[in-house]
Amino acid sequence: MSTSPSTPPSTPPYPIGTPGTPWGAAEKAAWLARQKPQRSYAEEVLAPLMAKLPAQAELFQYGRLDYGRLGLGSYPLYAVRSRAWKADRPVVLVTGGVHGYETSGVHGALQWLTHEFDRHAEAAFNLLLLPCISPWGYETVNRWNPDALDPNRQFKQDSPAAESALAMACVAACGGRVDLHVDLHETTDTDNSEFGPAKAARDGVAFDWHAIPDGFYLVADTERPVPEFQRALIAAVRRVTHIAAPDAQGRIIGEPLQQAGVINYAKRALGLCGGMTDARFVTTTEVYPDSPTASPAECNQAQMATITAALDYLRRA
Template structure:
């Protein structure tokens, strides 16, 4: 019987999980494609004029090149609810990083009186530079937010938040869904884990991922309605799903975020969502994607304002 191996992933043996040799081979194929220092760190530094900029760690892969930053509001008070915005958990998802920075540059000051604002613009700077979903150890930081995490990107952020000793009321994690999810990352995942991952339909438009345990449906609705004024919302596919998951409402699906080790799961926020921008749509450009991320953040905060 002829076995269909034409589409076999170029690393590893079909049916066998990757070991250290395969992961090391994968790493040799990754290259620097853009600059974290020039495109991210250089934009964070001037924010110190209006905010408190702190370095909470550095990636061991190259500590001087990959410092990790958070930006905090100066008017910090235990009487205010705290909002956490995270970007670049998947480093390749550009508008998540640039959207977090743009929010700080243009909108964050207007919310300082009512919120403690805490922004980690780029959780995975190596992933940003190499345009990767994984870190150099072939680990997905957005599946690694749990106790004793093996992904240092995830572990560093969790440790910093834990040291603050605060409750996070709102957590908005900025992401993208790209065509490369099917063409590059899902095939790599299937090969690494020796499991089958059939491709899903890439949603054409913006959508949200909420928490199955705390869906905060009205909060999600408010964000969708605001972002819809900036960019188009992804319709469900032919079977009523987005990325294989049934809709909870228009433009929204829910995941078991803590069980899956997602970033919005670790903060235990009452109001938590993951944004998903579609940058490969012919209907958008880079600026539109950034503005959609900013609109998502501000809509979430505007929803909370009367409740806080």
């Protein structure tokens, strides 16, 4: 079903830098000069947040990204939390747009806020939603921030990525305790055509190519895999869209399949967003928006279905 080739294609060297030599300041500046806004964070993310919130939701600004030193603008960062936050309730964290180019992570979060937030906030949970952690990446359809850093490898102490540091500070300011964390992502064809080659060029290494799977899958935490939890989410999403199959080696993006539609990553060791809390239940969604059989609406629905299924599981746990 996958439209991605099963063997690495022959690709020219990345147009910036010298193969085998890590980038310096000049190469990073050349890369940044190539990045242009393609859509509006203010219109597509902030405007819906400001227009009308669910009754149980409270909008607040948790920081501002200021890239004036690079000749760029600044971006206010907003989160949504339960208006009636109660100390005895489980805390649920939903994050989107850590990689700004992964569109359904942002819009799936916003749609879930509109359609599902009140029901779950009223029922049993303290909810905290950060719908777009990397707004510059959203506008430029980019995996990195302007410093050529991947925010999803920088969730760690003394993080050099402001996107990651401010998100962690927001969670800490809301009490720090988290029982469930759902981090919304996509795996796209551009991971092989642009973002993977750029990373290899930046680091002065060979590009580690993997076939892009056609379909939805989850990334569990190696330290907290909770297979029954992941299985419940896959069952829910299967009713919305198709689940990715492993490659001929039984892997998805190079990682061994743990069960249908699930692989594991060591999230804390890698500095991933999904590793920033001690939540009992944690998962990262991976939607494939380039599938010939999945529409943007379907991708958003898969993200929403995952969040709702995760909350249903937590309620029963």
